[in-house]
Amino acid sequence: MLFHVEMTVSLPHDLSSDVVAELKATERERAQELQRSGKWRHLWRVAGRYANVSIFDVSGPGELHEVLSTLPLFPFMDVKVAPLCRHPSSIREDDT
Numbered sequence: 600m601l602f603h604v605e606m607t608v609s610l611p612h613d614l615s616s617d618v619v620a621e622l623k624a625t626e627r628e629r630a631q632e633l634q635r636s637g638k639w640r641h642l643w644r645v646a647g648r649y650a651n652v653s654i655f656d657v658s659g660p661g662e663l664h665e666v667l668s669t670l671p672l673f674p675f676m677d678v679k680v681a682p683l684c685r686h687p688s689s690i691r692e693d694d695t
């Protein structure tokens with residue numbers, strides 16, 4: 600099942616730069632692992648914001664929540680989710 604996910608990150612201003620650097624490094628590792636697994640199909644930066652638009656391919660909302668909550672930056676994210684289904688006019692084979 601495909602989900603459109605928008606994540607907006609707000610880091611507390613009092614986090615030390617070391618903690619922020621560590622969070623971003625571990626987040627990157629986890630994000631890349633999930634992309635290699637095929638569960639995180641697309642990842643785009645929203646220009647001008649500390650936010651991304653992503654497409655996840657998981658079994659359902661339960662797995663999506665599980666996956667998102669493994670992200671190190673999850674406690675600092677506002678997450679918006681929309682379930683997707685195939686558009687009848689799509690010419691792409693991998694839209695389901």
Ligand SMILES: O=C(O)C[C@H]1C=CC(=O)O1
Nearest residue numbers: 608626627630649650651
């Ligand atoms: O930078 C972000 O948008 C937050 C998060 C999502 C992937 C990643 O590496 O960090």
